[in-house]
Amino acid sequence: MTRADSAAAARSRPFSPTTFAWTACCITAFVCAATPLGLAQQPGVAKTETDILSRGPYLQLSTPTSISILWRTSSATKPVVRFGTQPDQLDQEVAASAILVRNAPLAGLEPSESLPSDTTSDASPTLHSAPVGTVQYEAFLSDLQPSTRYYYAVFDGATPLAGGAEFYFRTHPNPSAVEPVRVWVVGDSGTGDSRQAAVYQAMQDFVTKQDRPLDLFLHVGDMAYPSGTDAEFQRNFFDVYRSTLQSTVCWAAMGNHEGKTSKGLLGIGPYFDAYRCPTRAEAGGLASASEAYYSFDYANIHFICLDSHDLDRAPTGVMSQWLRADLEATKQDWIIAFWHHPPYTKGSHDSDKEGALIEMRELIMPVLEAGGVDLVLTGHSHIYERSMLIDGAYQTPTTATGVVLDDGDGNPHGEGAYRKSKGLHAHQGTVQVVAGHGGARVTRLGTSPVMKRVIVENGSTILDVEGDTLTGMMVDRGGATSDLFSIVKQGTVIPKIVENPRTLPAYSVAIDKPKREKSGTVPFPKNATELIKPNSEWDYLAGRHAAENWTAIAVIPEESDGWKVGKTSIGYGDSDDITELKEMKDSYSVVYARREFELAPGDKEKIAELGLAIAYDDSFIAYLNGQEVLRVGVKVGRGANVGDVQSHEAEGYEYFPLPNATQLLVDDDNILSVEGHNVSLSSSDFTLDPYLLAVPKR
Numbered sequence: 001m002t003r004a005d006s007a008a009a010a011r012s013r014p015f016s017p018t019t020f021a022w023t024a025c026c027i028t029a030f031v032c033a034a035t036p037l038g039l040a041q042q043p044g045v046a047k048t049e050t051d052i053l054s055r056g057p058y059l060q061l062s063t064p065t066s067i068s069i070l071w072r073t074s075s076a077t078k079p080v081v082r083f084g085t086q087p088d089q090l091d092q093e094v095a096a097s098a099i100l101v102r103n104a105p106l107a108g109l110e111p112s113e114s115l116p117s118d119t120t121s122d123a124s125p126t127l128h129s130a131p132v133g134t135v136q137y138e139a140f141l142s143d144l145q146p147s148t149r150y151y152y153a154v155f156d157g158a159t160p161l162a163g164g165a166e167f168y169f170r171t172h173p174n175p176s177a178v179e180p181v182r183v184w185v186v187g188d189s190g191t192g193d194s195r196q197a198a199v200y201q202a203m204q205d206f207v208t209k210q211d212r213p214l215d216l217f218l219h220v221g222d223m224a225y226p227s228g229t230d231a232e233f234q235r236n237f238f239d240v241y242r243s244t245l246q247s248t249v250c251w252a253a254m255g256n257h258e259g260k261t262s263k264g265l266l267g268i269g270p271y272f273d274a275y276r277c278p279t280r281a282e283a284g285g286l287a288s289a290s291e292a293y294y295s296f297d298y299a300n301i302h303f304i305c306l307d308s309h310d311l312d313r314a315p316t317g318v319m320s321q322w323l324r325a326d327l328e329a330t331k332q333d334w335i336i337a338f339w340h341h342p343p344y345t346k347g348s349h350d351s352d353k354e355g356a357l358i359e360m361r362e363l364i365m366p367v368l369e370a371g372g373v374d375l376v377l378t379g380h381s382h383i384y385e386r387s388m389l390i391d392g393a394y395q396t397p398t399t400a401t402g403v404v405l406d407d408g409d410g411n412p413h414g415e416g417a418y419r420k421s422k423g424l425h426a427h428q429g430t431v432q433v434v435a436g437h438g439g440a441r442v443t444r445l446g447t448s449p450v451m452k453r454v455i456v457e458n459g460s461t462i463l464d465v466e467g468d469t470l471t472g473m474m475v476d477r478g479g480a481t482s483d484l485f486s487i488v489k490q491g492t493v494i495p496k497i498v499e500n501p502r503t504l505p506a507y508s509v510a511i512d513k514p515k516r517e518k519s520g521t522v523p524f525p526k527n528a529t530e531l532i533k534p535n536s537e538w539d540y541l542a543g544r545h546a547a548e549n550w551t552a553i554a555v556i557p558e559e560s561d562g563w564k565v566g567k568t569s570i571g572y573g574d575s576d577d578i579t580e581l582k583e584m585k586d587s588y589s590v591v592y593a594r595r596e597f598e599l600a601p602g603d604k605e606k607i608a609e610l611g612l613a614i615a616y617d618d619s620f621i622a623y624l625n626g627q628e629v630l631r632v633g634v635k636v637g638r639g640a641n642v643g644d645v646q647s648h649e650a651e652g653y654e655y656f657p658l659p660n661a662t663q664l665l666v667d668d669d670n671i672l673s674v675e676g677h678n679v680s681l682s683s684s685d686f687t688l689d690p691y692l693l694a695v696p697k698r
């Protein structure tokens with residue numbers, strides 16, 4: 001049975017013969033059972049019954065009258081979903097026969113890389129690469145009332161697996177309905193580390209304080225670093241956002257990291273196993289016939305999700321043609337579009353230099369602005385950037401000349417909200433938000449000329465849409481509202497280009513201290529690019545030894561394991577260190593440091609030579625993507641087991657070509673790791689101050 005068949009066949013029906021009553025006792029037990037850490041078992045709930053739940057339950061594909069509830073168990077169960085409008089009265093049931101069952105591949109079989117040519121993208125009953133024994137259930141609830149809160153619970157036969165007052169959903173309002181809508185927007189979150197946790201906590205605190213819960217969760221991609229595997233989805237997405245996912249639908253766009261294991265064209269991979277996206281206009285809009293791009297309506301908003309990663313972006317492409325028709329068809333008051341690769345950014349990526357970003361600007365933005373788009377949400381670039389009200393900024397490189405309709409800050413309490421005509425009109429102005437700051441390390445290359453706010457801090461974006469007003473807020477990881485803008489659509493507004501718009505000042509790097517002089521015997525290359533800049537932030541571990549695999553990109557430097565974040569130079573003595581290790585002397589002699597850097601697709605082919613520039617005292621071993629590429633002053637061993645460490649004074653940056661390292665480079669995230677060794681515990685100083693250079697091919 002395909003998902004489509006299942007959805008059509010699955011009709012919720014009143015639960016009989018007896019109405020299930022959700023008692024207070026049950027609620028306590030199930031809330032506890034659903035906590036990610038397992039916690040203490042409640043009396044009457046056997047460990048084996050609750051631990052079988054390995055993912056969810058979570059919500060997908062909601063409409064005014066239906067929703068899908070998904071969950072996984074580590075072995076087969078008798079799946080049952082009960083639901084109702086009162087938490088203690090789940091009087092309707094979806095039976096096992098109306099729930100799609102999907103199994104993990106059998107042991108020893110490789111994940112499927114292709115589908116039979118006659119199947120559609122959402123028709124694969126076998127999961128791509130879930131752990132052996134895993135079963136995924138997808139229950140389709142229909143005949144629901146719009147704008148209504150329902151509670152639900154998931155069972156194995158009569159045995160409860162999850163449920164209680166925290167397991168609920170609210171059906172969509174009818175299209176065109178004017179209701180307050182709150183949307184949470186997150187990008188590039190999937191690290192599983194403390195930054196992601198802090199951003200999530202800040203959003204939860206914000207929402208709780210205002211007593212205004214989320215209606216929708218939009219994820220603009222890169223939710224499962226580094227490779228979007230099934231296990232990374234579990235750890236860096238489902239486990240982290242569990243409490244939100246059980247009561248809010250996450251509508252997702254695929255990022256390049258998910259693209260390492262999932263394919264947009266075929267609709268296969270862990271990403272497509274995790275999400276159930278509309279293909280047949282189930283939630284409004286026009287049928288896309290693909291889960292990789294789709295649209296849906298919520299109240300008076302039309303949402304459009306695109307796959308900017310691995311589909312044709314050309315006007316003649318299938319996605320672009322669908323987009324044009326979808327825009328033509330919608331009659332909603334607002335259009336919000338989201339995808340991964342930003343058309344305008346100078347964060348960790350440069351939209352003037354990278355193909356996918358240039359194409360989204362040059363080829364896709366004209367279609368959207370002709371269709372009256374109001375807001376574009378993207379990620380990929382690890383930063384928060386928010387534009388002025390702009391239109392027609394398609395040229396490369398991006399300039400602010402002739403494209404700004406309002407150069408104010410858009411803040412209703414400041415220079416005033418951006419104004420557009422009521423309804424949908426072509427070319428009345430778009431606000432661009434780059435929200436790639438949801439968990440990965442934030443960085444900045446420069447200033448895109450169309451931006452009004454650039455914030456180099458982790459956080460997320462909350463959108464409130466109420467009738468004719470859309471308000472965007474950036475809530476940073478500390479809980480502060482760091483940006484606020486509004487768009488108001490009333491009456492008739494004649495768009496007018498602002499001559500000489502007020503743009504942000506050029507970006508200059510704040511230098512904590514002067515760069516070291518260059519020294520050493522090997523001359524520094526000319527025209528080299530700094531892949532990791534001097535005085536960058538690194539993850540470092542001091543005072544204890546790193547785990548065996550600490551140089552691998554997939555390893556998350558956990559605070560609980562002693563990892564910290566600090567700018568280089570790291571060390572003590574000589575008063576030349578930004579990150580000073582005051583307790584190192586007489587205590588320990590090794591420091592581990594790692595720093596990731598990104599390469600756009602095609603970049604690695606342009607690099608002729610990689611080289612490490614480093615000031616060091618006394619010796620070090622360097623690794624690229626987990627492979628040793630250089631050792632200086634350490635004769636034998638690694639980490640705790642080094643022998644014969646030579647003494648060396650850090651006079652300045654010395655250059656070391658890394659002859660075979662270019663072969664180790666990969667697209668997207670790479671990791672440079674350096675372990676620094678002091679010659680003795682009692683040494684008067686220690687310095688570890690590396691940066692990474694790439695010499696381009698001529």
Ligand SMILES: [Fe+2]
Pocket residue numbers: 188221222255256257340379380381
């Ligand atoms: Fe990305």
